[in-house]
Each structure stands twice: as structure tokens, then as C-alpha cells.
Amino acid sequence: MISKVKQISVFIENKVGHLAEATDILAKNNINIRALFVYDSKEYAILRLIVDKPFETVELFRESGKVVRIKDVMVIEPIDEPGMMNKIFHLLAANNINIDYAYPYAKAGAPYMLVLATSDQEQAYQLISNSEYVISK
Amino acid sequence: MIWSTKETLDREEIRLIQTEKLKQTVKYAYEHVPFYQEKFRMAGIVPEDIQTLSDLTKIPFTTKEDFRNHYPFGLFAVPKEKIVRYHASSGTTGNPTVVGYTKHDLKVWKECIARIVSMAGVTYHDTAQIAFGYGLFTGALGLHQGLEKIGAAVVPMSSGNSNKQIKIMKDWGVTTLIATPSYALHLSEVAQSLGIDPVNDLKVKHGVLGSEPSTEAMRKKLNQNWGMQAYENYGMSELGGPGVSGECPALRGMHINEDYFICEVIDPSTGEVLPEGEKGELVVTPLFRQATPVLRYRTKDITSLDSSPCTCGRTTMRMSKIAGRTDDMLIISGVNVFPSQIEEVLLSTEGIGSNYLITVSKKGYLDKMDIDVEVTDSSLLDSASSLDNLINILRKKLHTVLGIHPSIHLVEPLSMEASKGKAVRVIDKRNSEEK
Numbered sequence: 409m410i411s412k413v414k415q416i417s418v419f420i421e422n423k424v425g426h427l428a429e430a431t432d433i434l435a436k437n438n439i440n441i442r443a444l445f446v447y448d449s450k451e452y453a454i455l456r457l458i459v460d461k462p463f464e465t466v467e468l469f470r471e472s473g474k475v476v477r478i479k480d481v482m483v484i485e486p487i488d489e490p491g492m493m494n495k496i497f498h499l500l501a502a503n504n505i506n507i508d509y510a511y512p513y514a515k516a517g518a519p520y521m522l523v524l525a526t527s528d529q530e531q532a533y534q535l536i537s538n539s540e541y542v543i544s545k
Numbered sequence: 546m547i548w549s550t551k552e553t554l555d556r557e558e559i560r561l562i563q564t565e566k567l568k569q570t571v572k573y574a575y576e577h578v579p580f581y582q583e584k585f586r587m588a589g590i591v592p593e594d595i596q597t598l599s600d601l602t603k604i605p606f607t608t609k610e611d612f613r614n615h616y617p618f619g620l621f622a623v624p625k626e627k628i629v630r631y632h633a634s635s636g637t638t639g640n641p642t643v644v645g646y647t648k649h650d651l652k653v654w655k656e657c658i659a660r661i662v663s664m665a666g667v668t669y670h671d672t673a674q675i676a677f678g679y680g681l682f683t684g685a686l687g688l689h690q691g692l693e694k695i696g697a698a699v700v701p702m703s704s705g706n707s708n709k710q711i712k713i714m715k716d717w718g719v720t721t722l723i724a725t726p727s728y729a730l731h732l733s734e735v736a737q738s739l740g741i742d743p744v745n746d747l748k749v750k751h752g753v754l755g756s757e758p759s760t761e762a763m764r765k766k767l768n769q770n771w772g773m774q775a776y777e778n779y780g781m782s783e784l785g786g787p788g789v790s791g792e793c794p795a796l797r798g799m800h801i802n803e804d805y806f807i808c809e810v811i812d813p814s815t816g817e818v819l820p821e822g823e824k825g826e827l828v829v830t831p832l833f834r835q836a837t838p839v840l841r842y843r844t845k846d847i848t849s850l851d852s853s854p855c856t857c858g859r860t861t862m863r864m865s866k867i868a869g870r871t872d873d874m875l876i877i878s879g880v881n882v883f884p885s886q887i888e889e890v891l892l893s894t895e896g897i898g899s900n901y902l903i904t905v906s907k908k909g910y911l912d913k914m915d916i917d918v919e920v921t922d923s924s925l926l927d928s929a930s931s932l933d934n935l936i937n938i939l940r941k942k943l944h945t946v947l948g949i950h951p952s953i954h955l956v957e958p959l960s961m962e963a964s965k966g967k968a969v970r971v972i973d974k975r976n977s978e979e980k
Contacts, residue, residue: 417926421956447929452955454926473958477923508928 409485409544410537413442414462415523418455419475422448430455433468443483443523445511458483458513458523481525482533485543488519496541505532548663548695549656551804552859556852559860562804564598566832571595571604574838577622580615581840601807602818606828606841612642612783621645622838633681634782634881641681642783645836650785651690653834657788657802658691662721664793664800664857665753665776669696673721674714676728677756677879678704683786684756684879688723691788697721704728707735714747721751725879726759726767726775730910733770744772753778755787756879758867760976777866783842784829790864795856798863805832808864809841810850813871824849826871827864845871873971875905878912882947884971887916890942896922896935898958903951906974914951916943919958 420426427446434441434457443458459465462478469476486492500507506527513521526532536542547553554562572592574581585591588605595603612620617640621628629648633641646654667673673692677685679701692699700719702710710732713719722729729752736743743749752767752775759777767775778791779799789806790799801808806829810819813826827844847869852862875882884903891901898919906913918939925931936953944950 417923419920419923419926419932419955419957426957449929449933452920452932454929454932475920475923475926475958477926479927 409483409521410533410542411483412480412533413458413483413523415479415481415525416457416459416462416465416469417477417479418457418469420453420455422451422453427453427455430469430474433472434459434465437464437468439465439468442515443511443513445509445523447509456509456511479525480529481523482529482536483513483521483523484536485515485518485521486541487543492541493522496536496539499535499539499541500526500532503528503531503535505535546663546666546668547858548660551802552660552800552861554804554860556860559803560598563807563832564596566804567598567601567807567830568592568595570830570833570838571840573833573835574622574840578620578838580611580620581838584840598807601809601830601841604840606816606843607839608843609642609783609845613640616640617643618645620837620839623647623836628836630686631681632683632686632782632786634683643837644683644782644785646785647835649835653805654687654785654788655690655694657805658687659694660802661778661788661791662688662692662695662697662753664791664859665721665751665778666774666794667692667695667697667721667751667753671720671751672698672700672718673723673751673753674700674702674710674719676702676704676710676722676724676732682756682879683780683782685723687780687786687788688753692721692723707732708739711736711739711741711747714749715741718748720748721753722749722771722773723753725757726754726763726777727757727878727907727910727912729754729767729775730763730770733767734909737770743770747771749773752776753791755779757876758869761866779846779864779867781844781846783839784831784844785834785837789829793855793857793859797855798851798865800855800857800859800861800863803861806830807832808850808862810848811843813845813847821850821852824865824868845874847871875903875914875971875973876912877905877914877947877949880947880949882914882949886946887943887951888970890939890946891916891918894935894939894942896920896925897939900958901970903971904974905972912975914949915954916951917954917956920955921958 440460445456447454508525510524513523575592584605627647628645630646633643679685750773752773755778764775776792780787780789790801809828810825819825827846827848829842846867848864898921902917904915939953
């Protein structure tokens, strides 16, 4: 399976409580987090989120004064066999597509799913969906 | 030791010398620098109006702005063939302030420094390590030449490379340290960390410190750590560098080289000259500088004057320790930094907001500058490297403009409370931490 999803990135300072403060906004508004990834440097963090109501989430973050970015990424569900991730990465590399970052995505019943952000989203999407490396719908 | 007989003249004699030299200086500046002709014309005066020291108040002030507006050589009184040296300090924004020296000017400068280091007890028996940064900055070369003049052995170390500084001090038997007070303190700690006790293992007994203000608490600590006596001195590049004044063993203020400088203290808001003893802004007129004559330069440093006799035998007027600034200039490890310089860099950089917060503090004994900057451009969030890149760009730009490396911290927008009128842009924690 492969699908396009909206990812939300939020800039937060790397301080105690700042992550909780950001997710407060989601909890209060009954927004469900599907995947979450925090890039952290010493000083700051980028919180990356996949949620059920992305556009509403962006608005809420903006209203609270956060710097927020929405971006298309893809979620893939590779066939559950050894070497399958390796094949997907090679497929992209052979087409000169860089994987900017990847993080796990949770869904009931799925062994594992992955969020991928690449240097060429459109081509990566085509390549992977035409491959036999992901579970067909 | 008193280097020159000029330091022990009767007050009346000093005033006579000053009057004579002032008349020459005014005439010279007027005749050689169109800027002063214009200033005099605007004030409705001619050089002949200046006949006594009290006539000085008729002359308009000169400011750092004037230097900047006439960058680079607009205030010079001699053609390039006569110049043998340039120095400069950073300007508030953009251009540095440039000063030139003729052979005569260098000679005067050396003489002034010779007196100041002699006041601090330095003689030809001493070996003096200069831990000021060499370069356009006047401190290092200024002290260097004056120390050579009195016959001291100069070790031109420059700043930084602290371990090596300590090794050379130890191996070469250095007796005199020339540095900023904060760097001198830092060096004492470096020595200790290397297992060297400066008091017993090193021979440093004179500290001739300057280019940034320090407190009595700091002096006490310096004396303790090094087993030396720390002396302060004063000057600034627009006045030709260090050499305006320095402390004698009585430590009752800095003796002014009055045959080369006339000092006044004014009320910074009205420009009125204040009576002796009152605190205000120091205004200095160097007497007869050939390359860059300056009349009534507003230093923006706060001090007071005292002409009462000193126990050291010198009769020259003393100025008190600098008690602060009339502007927002910060002195970071001896480097002059204006918040406006930082603001200019920030406002010309894409992706960040207009609010910022500068925090100055001490890391050990060294000054540290932190700048909080708002991230506003959401496209920077696509990859962490673009945020890191932004930090690097800011660091580089600020280093080019300021000459120091501040730490940049990216913060969330509006986290700095800009809305409440004029935002607090600068927090200086250095003095509060010291107490």
C-alpha cells in the first residue's frame, strides 16, 4: 500500500514542556496523531506530525503563533519480507532520489508502515506504487 | 617610577602648556580639515576666539558619527605621504572609525604609554607579554611601542592560544601581563588547570589592563590569582588609542597625560561642562595630533575628574574608573559592539523575524553573547539542515560585522514579548553575576 498524506512540521524550542504545549492544541481539539517524529538539535526541534485533520491542525497552530509547514509525504506499507526495505531504498537511489527522512506510521493490523519524505515526491510515489515491494490495496 | 617631569608640574604650569597647545591645535585643525572650518562657521567662531582654556566650551563637540560620516580620511589633516600607520575601531553601523598617525603622532603615543606602564611599576627589567589581539585595534601595538620605549622586553603573543600563553610566561619569565581584565582572569584559570599556580610558579607581578571596564571585585580577584598588582588604563582609538590616562600605585583614579589631552566632564543631555568631581560624560581634546586632530571628542564614557594632589607625587588630574556608558554600546571581551550592528544583520537576513534578544553573560571570566532570533519562515522546516544553515549564515555575518562569534538560538516567534511597547533587546548579566 502507498498513499499520499499531509505532514505538518512545527518549529519548537528544545525546552521542557514545549512539546507538551504543542500537543495540547491537538488534544483539546480532538485531533488524532497517526505518526509523530521529532528532529532535535541542541537548541530547537522540528515536530513532524501526521494527523487525521491536517488543515484544521495547521490553522490551530498558526493561531497559537507557531511556525508551521504543511507538506505532501507518502506512507508505504512494504511487503513483510526480509530485504524489502532495502529494495525500496535501492529503487529510489537508482533513480537519484534522496530520502530526506523516514519514520514509522501506525495502523491497527499492519505489521509496519513508513512515512517517507524524498527529494522528488512525485517520482518516488510512482516508482514505489509501480513496484512489487508494497502490499497491494 | 615617574617617567616624565611633565607629570609633576605645578597645576598652573600644566594649564599654561594646555592653553598654548590648545591654541595651536585649534588653529591647525581649522586650517587643515574642512570639517572643522564648517563646524566653526556653524558655531559662529574663528580659531582666534580660543585664547584660554575656558574658551574651549565655545567649540562644538566631535562625535563618532562625525568619524563615520567622513570615512575613511575626511577628518585627516595631512596627505597620505605623511601617514605612517592606520588604526580603526568598529563603527555603530557599517564603516569603522579610522585614525591615522604621523611619525610625530607615534612618538607622542609612545611617550604617553611609557608613562602609563611606568606608573604600573614596569621598567626595563621587565618582560611584558601582550595578550591583546594585534591588528587594527589600537591596544596591542600601542602598549607594544610604549613598552619598547622604556626598554622592557616585549612578547607579542596576541590574544588566544591560552595554553601557549602560560607556557611562554613560565619558560620566558614574563613579569608583566597586558590584557583585558577578563582575559587576564581567564588566563589565571587556564594556568591553574594546567597545574601551574600563577602566584608561585610564574613571575607576573604587574598587570596593565584595559580596553574594557572592570570592577574592584575583579581587580581583587586578579591580584589574588596572579599574585600581582592590576592597574587600569584608559584610551580609545578615536583619541589615538590607549595612553590618555592610567593608574598609579595609589589607585585613586587614572592620571591623565594632561600635556597631551584636555579632559572635560559634561552633562550628556545638555552638553554643559560639570564642576570637578561630578559624574558625567568624558570629553577629550588630544593636544596636537597631526594626522587626525580631534576637538572635544565625546567619549560616551561616564567618569569624574579630580585634581587634588596624589600621594604618588604626580600633579596631573585623575579620572575615576569608567562607571558606564551614555549609549548602548556593549564591550564584549574588549570589542565594542552596538546592538544596532546586530539588528542590521538580523533585519537583512531572510527567514527570521524582527524581534531579537541579546544576552551578555560571563562564561567563567570570559564574556559570552547569546542572541535569540525568531524563526518565521515555515519553509525552513522542510529540512533541519536549512535551520542549521540559517544559524551558520547568521554566525558568519555577525562575525564579519562584529569581530566576535555570538551564539545564535532559534526561538519560536512572539516568544520575546515584542508587543509591550519598546521591547527589551539587551540583557547584560555580567555585573549582577559578579556580586
